[in-house]
Amino acid sequence: MDFDFSAVLDSWQYLAGGLGLTILLSLLTVILSLIFGIAVALGRMYGPRWLSVPLVFYIDSMRAVPVLVVLIWIYFALPIVTGISLPPFWAALVALTFHICAYVAEIVRAGISSVRAGQTQAGLVLGMSEAQVMRKIILPQALIRMLPSLGSIVSITIKDTAIAAVIAVPELMKRTETVSGQSFRPMEAFTVAMVVYFLILFPATRAIDLIYKNIAYRGRS
């Protein structure tokens, strides 16, 4: 069988639009997961029992359920149960964030725990409150220490956005399927998608590693 990429490459603008949506969905997911992940980790570590118990349940259940199931449930079952119906893009964003956030929360928790107690004491003896110590002293160091793990989260998120295709979010994967169907060139279409994902992800993970190597000393107390 001969490969013929011409039909696929003719659709580059259509595919590029899909890639744009993939990147947008990934960025929003990572940012929201980081914000909520920090909140969940802090709630689990320092919150009252009535808060920490359900948060642990949430984290454990998200790690036990495939993200595809979460997505389908939020898109199809949530409207039936609650009457709230989300458009595909927003359903994908909620599902991905809900899922990724649990992993981020665990990374944040490990990062905070790894900063030694002396750092907290050094902040406290200056007269800082516990909240100020967390915000100014502990979290910044923890975030630097977490960078390699957050790099993995970024690549997992970008790859996970491909599942949004099942609810017809017009991101890279969905548009690849469309091109594949219209051109009768599935091999070529998915090869292009593979190369594009790789070209985005490979430099992204390398870049995060490089940044970490250059600032790791700022997280070492």
Added chain:
Amino acid sequence: MSTVAAQIQNRKNADQTPVVEYRSIRKQYGEFVAIGSVTARVNKGEVVCLIGPSGSGKSTLLRTTNALEQIQGGELLFDGKPLPASKAGIRQVRQRMGMVFQNFELFPHKTVLENITVGPRTVLKVSEQEARKRAVALLDKVGLADKADKYPANLSGGQQQRVAIARALAMEPEVMLFDEPTSALDPETIGEVLNVMKRLAEEGMTMIVVTHEMTFARRVADWVVVFDRGNIVEQGPAAQIFDNPQAERTRDFLSHLGWDG
């Protein structure tokens, strides 16, 4: 030789309210008694050194001073008043006490200058400009004016500890607490830290110093408290403790360290 009462009378600023007063302090971790019952005072402008073997309770006592450790018995007075019970009250007291740790505990994500300004900026709400000005002056004082924009990781242990002293001084404390400030240092950098502390003492700073540096204690301390197994075995002027110790335990401890007067 003078009596104990006369010695206490002769202490620096003995007629004024002590900066810190420990009254029958007791500290336990569960069943373990870290401090049995300790009574001591620190007058304004005095350098008080706490010495004794490891695990004898001297660091623990120091850490009760700013409530890093809670006491189970007795009373701790700062400036004549008991330590407050509320978190806000404790924060107020901590602002007036500086503390230097064995492991420096500089903030690795902040530059040297930021390490010194973060306390005044965050806690005292001093303006950026004012905090920087003060930090630069303090860095000059500890001989590290050229390191302002470096990160702690780029400094030697001795330099880090001098920055830590500057960080504590930036809060303009009424008393400085030193918890074995030279124990984690290479021998060749110990001197630079002790020199900074000595100059601070000469300027009249009230200091409580937990240390194994006997030469420093002998030369700089006004008053020396000797600990063993959670209690004070002896306290007195440095000259007495080192040249004419009264307690058998003090003589043992000093001879173990190779102190020959």
